[in-house]
Amino acid sequence: MRRYLRPAAALHAFSVLVYLFLLAPLVVVVLASFNSADFLSFPPRGLSFRWYVSLWESGVWGDSFQLSLIVMAVVTPLALLIGTLAAYALVRYTFPGKGVITTLIMAPMVMPQIVLGIALLGYFSSLGLIDSLVGLVLGHVVVTLPFTVRLVSISVHNLDPVLERAALSLGATPLQTFRKVTLPLLRPGLVAGAIFAAILSFGELAVTLLIAGARTTTLPLRIFNYTEYNFDPTINAVSTIFVLLALVLIIVLDRLIGLVRIK
Amino acid sequence: MNRRWRHRLAVAGLLAPAVIVLVLVFVLPSIDLFRLSLGWMDAQRSIHSDVSLSNYWEFARNPYYHRMVWGSLKLTVWVACLCLLLGYPATHYMIHIESAIYRTVLYAIVVSPLLISVIVRTYGWVVLLANNGVVNGTLHTFGLIDKPVRMLGTFGSVVIATVHVLLPFMMLPIASALQGLDPALERAAQSLGATPLQTFWRVTLPLSMPGVLAGTSLVIALTLGIFITPLLVAGPLQPLFAIGIYYVTLSQLNFPLGAALSFILLVFTLAVIGLVGRLLGAINRNIA
Amino acid sequence: MDIDVQLREVSMQYGSTPVLYGVDLDVHKGEFLSLLGPSGCGKTTTLNIIAGFLTPSRGTVGLAGRVINDVPPYRRNIGMVFQSYALFPHMNVFDNVAFGLKIRRLNPREIARRVEEVLALVQLEGYAARPIRELSGGQQQRVAIARALAIDPLVLLMDEPLSNLDAQLRRQMRVELRRLQRQVGITTIFVTHDQEEALTLSDRLVVMNKGRIEQAGTPVELYRKPRTPFVAQFLGHPNFLFGEVAERRGAATAVRVGGQIIWATSDEPLAVGAPVAVVLRAESATLHASPPPDRINALACTIDCTIYLGTNAEYEVRLTDGARIRVVEQIASGIPSHTDGQAAAVCWSPEDTIVLAGSRESLAEMGL
Numbered sequence A: 001m002r003r004y005l006r007p008a009a010a011l012h013a014f015s016v017l018v019y020l021f022l023l024a025p026l027v028v029v030v031l032a033s034f035n036s037a038d039f040l041s042f043p044p045r046g047l048s049f050r051w052y053v054s055l056w057e058s059g060v061w062g063d064s065f066q067l068s069l070i071v072m073a074v075v076t077p078l079a080l081l082i083g084t085l086a087a088y089a090l091v092r093y094t095f096p097g098k099g100v101i102t103t104l105i106m107a108p109m110v111m112p113q114i115v116l117g118i119a120l121l122g123y124f125s126s127l128g129l130i131d132s133l134v135g136l137v138l139g140h141v142v143v144t145l146p147f148t149v150r151l152v153s154i155s156v157h158n159l160d161p162v163l164e165r166a167a168l169s170l171g172a173t174p175l176q177t178f179r180k181v182t183l184p185l186l187r188p189g190l191v192a193g194a195i196f197a198a199i200l201s202f203g204e205l206a207v208t209l210l211i212a213g214a215r216t217t218t219l220p221l222r223i224f225n226y227t228e229y230n231f232d233p234t235i236n237a238v239s240t241i242f243v244l245l246a247l248v249l250i251i252v253l254d255r256l257i258g259l260v261r262i263k
Numbered sequence B: 001m002n003r004r005w006r007h008r009l010a011v012a013g014l015l016a017p018a019v020i021v022l023v024l025v026f027v028l029p030s031i032d033l034f035r036l037s038l039g040w041m042d043a044q045r046s047i048h049s050d051v052s053l054s055n056y057w058e059f060a061r062n063p064y065y066h067r068m069v070w071g072s073l074k075l076t077v078w079v080a081c082l083c084l085l086l087g088y089p090a091t092h093y094m095i096h097i098e099s100a101i102y103r104t105v106l107y108a109i110v111v112s113p114l115l116i117s118v119i120v121r122t123y124g125w126v127v128l129l130a131n132n133g134v135v136n137g138t139l140h141t142f143g144l145i146d147k148p149v150r151m152l153g154t155f156g157s158v159v160i161a162t163v164h165v166l167l168p169f170m171m172l173p174i175a176s177a178l179q180g181l182d183p184a185l186e187r188a189a190q191s192l193g194a195t196p197l198q199t200f201w202r203v204t205l206p207l208s209m210p211g212v213l214a215g216t217s218l219v220i221a222l223t224l225g226i227f228i229t230p231l232l233v234a235g236p237l238q239p240l241f242a243i244g245i246y247y248v249t250l251s252q253l254n255f256p257l258g259a260a261l262s263f264i265l266l267v268f269t270l271a272v273i274g275l276v277g278r279l280l281g282a283i284n285r286n287i288a
Numbered sequence C: 001m002d003i004d005v006q007l008r009e010v011s012m013q014y015g016s017t018p019v020l021y022g023v024d025l026d027v028h029k030g031e032f033l034s035l036l037g038p039s040g041c042g043k044t045t046t047l048n049i050i051a052g053f054l055t056p057s058r059g060t061v062g063l064a065g066r067v068i069n070d071v072p073p074y075r076r077n078i079g080m081v082f083q084s085y086a087l088f089p090h091m092n093v094f095d096n097v098a099f100g101l102k103i104r105r106l107n108p109r110e111i112a113r114r115v116e117e118v119l120a121l122v123q124l125e126g127y128a129a130r131p132i133r134e135l136s137g138g139q140q141q142r143v144a145i146a147r148a149l150a151i152d153p154l155v156l157l158m159d160e161p162l163s164n165l166d167a168q169l170r171r172q173m174r175v176e177l178r179r180l181q182r183q184v185g186i187t188t189i190f191v192t193h194d195q196e197e198a199l200t201l202s203d204r205l206v207v208m209n210k211g212r213i214e215q216a217g218t219p220v221e222l223y224r225k226p227r228t229p230f231v232a233q234f235l236g237h238p239n240f241l242f243g244e245v246a247e248r249r250g251a252a253t254a255v256r257v258g259g260q261i262i263w264a265t266s267d268e269p270l271a272v273g274a275p276v277a278v279v280l281r282a283e284s285a286t287l288h289a290s291p292p293p294d295r296i297n298a299l300a301c302t303i304d305c306t307i308y309l310g311t312n313a314e315y316e317v318r319l320t321d322g323a324r325i326r327v328v329e330q331i332a333s334g335i336p337s338h339t340d341g342q343a344a345a346v347c348w349s350p351e352d353t354i355v356l357a358g359s360r361e362s363l364a365e366m367g368l
Helices: A009-033 A050-057 A059-092 A098-110 A113-127 A133-158 A161-169 A174-185 A187-202 A206-211 A219-228 A234-257 B002-037 B054-061 B063-095 B100-115 B118-129 B134-141 B155-179 B183-191 B196-224 B228-234 B241-250 B255-286 C043-051 C093-103 C108-121 C137-150 C167-184 C195-201 C219-224 C229-234 C360-366
Strands: C003-014 C017-028 C032-036 C058-063 C078-081 C155-159 C187-192 C204-209 C212-217 C239-249 C252-257 C260-265 C275-280 C286-288 C297-308 C312-319 C324-330 C343-348 C353-357
Touching: A009 A234, A009 B063, A009 B100, A009 B118, A009 B155, A050 A059, A050 A234, A059 A098, A059 A133, A059 A187, A059 A219, A059 A234, A059 B002, A098 A133, A098 B002, A098 B255, A113 A133, A113 A206, A113 B002, A113 B241, A113 B255, A133 A187, A133 A206, A133 B002, A161 A174, A174 A187, A187 A234, A206 A219, A206 B241, A219 A234, A219 B118, A219 B228, A234 B100, A234 B118, B002 B255, B054 B255, B063 B100, B063 B155, B063 B196, B063 B241, B100 B155, B118 B134, B118 B155, B118 B228, B155 B196, B155 B228, B183 B196, B183 C078, B196 B255, B228 B241, B241 B255, C003 C043, C003 C187, C017 C043, C017 C058, C017 C187, C017 C212, C032 C043, C032 C195, C043 C058, C043 C078, C043 C155, C043 C187, C078 C137, C093 C108, C093 C137, C108 C137, C108 C167, C137 C167, C167 C195, C187 C195, C195 C219, C204 C219, C204 C229, C212 C219, C212 C229, C229 C239, C229 C275, C229 C353, C229 C360, C239 C260, C239 C324, C239 C360, C252 C275, C260 C297, C260 C353, C275 C360, C286 C324, C312 C343
Parallel strands: C032 C187, C032 C204, C078 C155, C155 C187
Antiparallel strands: C003 C017, C003 C058, C204 C212, C239 C252, C239 C275, C252 C260, C275 C353, C286 C343, C297 C312, C297 C343, C312 C324
């Protein structure tokens, strides 16, 4: 019932331009990844998969890819578990200091990434965690935790406590209730939280830049190094993988839990 | 009594992992940061940790840092204004689209950049704006220019790339605010004689203010601390606060100074967020 | 008679789904007309077309004699009251009511006078400075009405305005609304799914179903002489007796129902043998312990269930062929005359029934 609010042609054109603007760099990179020439050129010289082949065969890119995946695989369950427990406590219960703890958990999101990076740099230095897997995991968990807490909180909020009470009244212990009633009903938040934690860890750069090193060059870090210092068109192929990943995840999120929830 | 203590234990148990992780990997490093900022580095590049405010003094005195602050503020104003000018209409347009599929596509375009690493988005701009990049290439192919136009390394390119990276952060809160409006409100205004423009000005815009403020505050906070994108698009010599911090710490290895600058940035960012939060609260009280 | 609103062959599609099929409607000056029907029947769509928020795929909309298909809603001079009231939350009562006046650039004194006048009309004097969130549901509703009336519109359109009120408030507001409309004399089109509301408030009633107008007329006309089974069923949930026409003597119609002959009246051209549904309202039937000799229609039945409602008793009776009928008896004494399990006879006079074409199957297909 919105025909009467038909946007003026100008608004229409302007908005379309904005959306094209949002797409531009991504589209360009994806197209460039199929460019057979080894320098940036537009229109592309020819169509080729050589950069993907190069990526597949490359040792260093493969190592970085593997490292990022490993970190992501460790960070995601950690951030999700810790975040879910905290989210449940924060939404369901009241207790003194609740505000402080909420602020504490959300704080890494509010802090400028460079500041967090520098802080961890100094701190990890003294602990010998620079250029270490453990350091990376810890840093990523801190960065992703606010997101998992927030996303799972939404689901906890939507979960009527009456359901848990019903289970208890039917004889289930709190643990059984949690397993059989609470967790399944939290699925949307858990899925969203897991996906966000995973993708944020996979693409994390700001903090990684400061605490990683030669032995822990994640994928985004390698792209950064290559962009800054030398040039390798394989970056286009790597970047395209990121774009494709995001596309797939958006579809998954939408199908699974209607995350793209505009009425 | 037993039950109450079990309850407290349960809550504590649920929160413990999060609190422990955050204290160890966030609170302690932050405190450490402050302590470090009170140290200083001598000409031989060794760090001293006796307490002094020399770093903060240095910041106050040295015009190099003033330029950085100024640069960051300039960037923030440009980026915030552009994000608002581009983001609001585009969001309004998206919300009012009839076709559900088209709307979902647009929403995906806004949300998906958040799932793509900032390095990829920034790199895309490098590809676009480089001397041998797409824009120059296209202009050249159409015979509009002879020599490549220098775009990377300029303030303009930093603005464009930063706007691109932060635009979703402006659009999503506004979308949320606009969606929360009763669609009948706009119809009511029109039934009373207000043209679409009048309806927007008198009803839609005032009621979407909370979203506008939330988005603006987010964009401002993020611009103040942004460094990867400007670094790649314009190099380490851009006068921006966060780049300065990065440079001082990793190139000059002056950790105490870097720590002090970081702390200043943190305080400033929190102040901005706090101020806008106050404003939001006042406005929300007026809108029921 | 002046016609304020005129719809001619208005059809509407959402995409490829038709929602309205050739609606013709005349609304007379000063009348209170209700659009009544179940959800999805097209009544709100019709209202929105009159208001200008929807453009019909076909047909013309006329306002005060002018075709206004291409006129945008903000130029139609209509007043609209929405189901959610749609009061502007960032303005107080005065600013809400004055909104249309400010748009029309009246001078401030005139605006203040008019707002005061219309607030007095809805009995909210002194509420001008209140913020919207401090008002109760009923008060918000009255502000919504005041706001629509303030601009002195040609027509008042109301989209289920009473739906969000609790039952008691609803009944109160109905009376209020009628009084208001009569006092101001404004042509009003009222959309509702509540038949009791429509019967109480309207000068004329339009029953809609699945995008079509089933019947239009006064409440009494529609209640006593429904022309389709849908209308009959929608207003009052009567009994349906299914059978075939046995004989016709003018308006009197003999219908064979379950092996017995009953007499009803019908103006419809029904052939002998045609399947029909006889509409018998529960309050038109009476129960007797044994069939009275002087009654034309007396069917033997057993009383299955008695529902005691204080002033009324409702009986569910079963006829010999298994059909069930509801009978409502008004009991002055407060004691029901009959009890469960009793054998009785259910009687009614032919003038109290209507015969409509249709069979049990065809009505079931319609969802009745």
